[in-house]
Amino acid sequence: MSDHLSPVPLDPASVHGAEELERTPRGLRPHRLPAWVRGQFPDPQLMMMERQPSGVRLVLRTTARAVALVTHPTRLAYRGADRPRGSVDLVVDGEPLGSERLDGGDVIWADLQTGATELEAGPACTTRFDGLPAGEKLVEIWLPHNESVELVELRADAPVAPAEPTGPLWVHHGSSISHGSNAASPTRIWPAVAARLGGVRLRNLGFGGSALVDPFMARTLRDAPADLISLKLGINVVNLDGMRLRTFVPAVHGFLDTIRDGHPTTPLVLASPIYSDIHEDTPGPGAVDPATLGTDHVRFVATGRPEEVRQGKLTLRVIRDALAQVVAGRDDPNLHYLDGTTLYGQADAAEHPLPDGLHPDTDTHRIIGERFAAWAFTGSGPFAAAHQG
Template identity: 55%
Template structure:
């Protein structure tokens, strides 16, 4: 087996690679952005490499990765499924391998205590590959932090140039991929594959809060296409009211435009989430569901407070449409996509949200198809020129 250097030459979809005591930790936000916040939720989400993948050509028949995964579970509830490495060969998903070992953070929601169980690094192994030149993509888990300790193959690898359009998508856990079965089958990854573009995923679970350091990250990054999924986290975190929301959206767009004056920007308003359609946040775990050993979410706000500026998904969609329409006169490359066109009221019976917040795998696939059919269609905001 040959030891392969893990570097930017073969690792796509990350902002930076941090050298750690174990190996390489991927970050989806650069250091200057990470220095702007200390929120543990965003710290966790940005270190989970959704959209990041190892890409190279090789005739190797066996590939091995030593990795340390960091995952979290909740005391008294079934453990969450292990993160997966997805192997795609010449664009086709051919194998999956779960993470093992690493660090498991156990959270007691009753007391707030946190305990860590530490095991050795795990081995991810793909074998039986064809002994012929092929394009290999190994997508890193979208829902666990991963330190890459070593990469080995039984044949040399060659980095590849990728001239396809670069697509940045910003958003919530739905964009990060919550409840998708694997990292290459989140709606964003599926849409990128179908549209034949390069994905950089800035979906951050619980943390799509219009932070200016994220806007600056998008401003400074190479991008041919930009989409912004905005809404659900602002409602379920209850961080701002309508007055602040309107200003924050304008500021976010203004900052991005400083670096991308003519790049198509597609603003995606919230997809259907019945608990927050007309009920403000904050969102919370449903105690009755927890008592039965499952995780479901609920809205705890008072609908009467909407008239004083509290946000609901209905309010957010209306305001985003108004903001985009107002700016479109001076910005012909700015577009709005109502989230209900991707997942709406007519879909909830056939594709209910399992935890009342996050889509399942079938719904990720539905959202991806509709996004591609809308955004990349002839005459659409992302149509090839």
């Protein structure tokens, strides 16, 4: 096999799972939120998360036996806390065939104690996959879920063409767990696992630290093409200590009302948080445990007090009860409640503990994805008709 790969057109139509593509001096930057959101609320945390292309992939038809993607990554790194690099995954005809770790790129160094940041520039990264099966095939190149990238160049040893989207489109919104935090690679985050098992196309609107029942997110979901919609709400509201029970419940109702303005009968799942011991009965704000800084095992802690629940502060148990009541109180036969502890509960925490107290590891992402797929896409599940169709 020749080592020489020729540049091929990087057609924007081949990029699936993004809201839009921004042309930069280096190439194309995928965005997961529309420009009007980025202009209306350019919060640095949200902007960093929406640029990380979780669930975004190049989908191609080709006879190529080798392909390469040149990207310029930008990653966030915390001083005193080791974080693994992002990866690019290869899927051929629906089967994962390879994963390559990124190198190079720019680094934004952040100090967890002071909040100060510093940019360190670096070179582009070339990710190459050889030994693809012979003949025409559907090739998916999944971009990293935890580093932003600019798409610089695509190379191959045969022509490539964008593949037309097929199958039901599942749009999912959630927190850093839905974003894929702590998973090893982009096809191993739980929404990607569930989408593969369910036979659906994924658009992932999981944003680390930013599932906060924001009205602009509801409008984004309202306006997005979708055959299936799911929401996983609660943990970020507790982490931030951003609401009290009195404001949280009507905010969720309003969030659902806005989505229903654009998707009046679309199957819609409202899921509550998975089990997390630190916030089950203790309100936020959440914080990094300073004793773990500089170690290989940074952990999070809750800084509230359990007795503050009487003042309306939120814990995960309070939120699960509230979300169940929201669904029960709405006259909506296509709205379904999923208790997050059925995906990962207290018993699971003993066998598969959350390494940092909040986020599952790769194996636990797989378990959550498999359980969601079994619940939603099989039997009488809310998404089963789309899966069977």
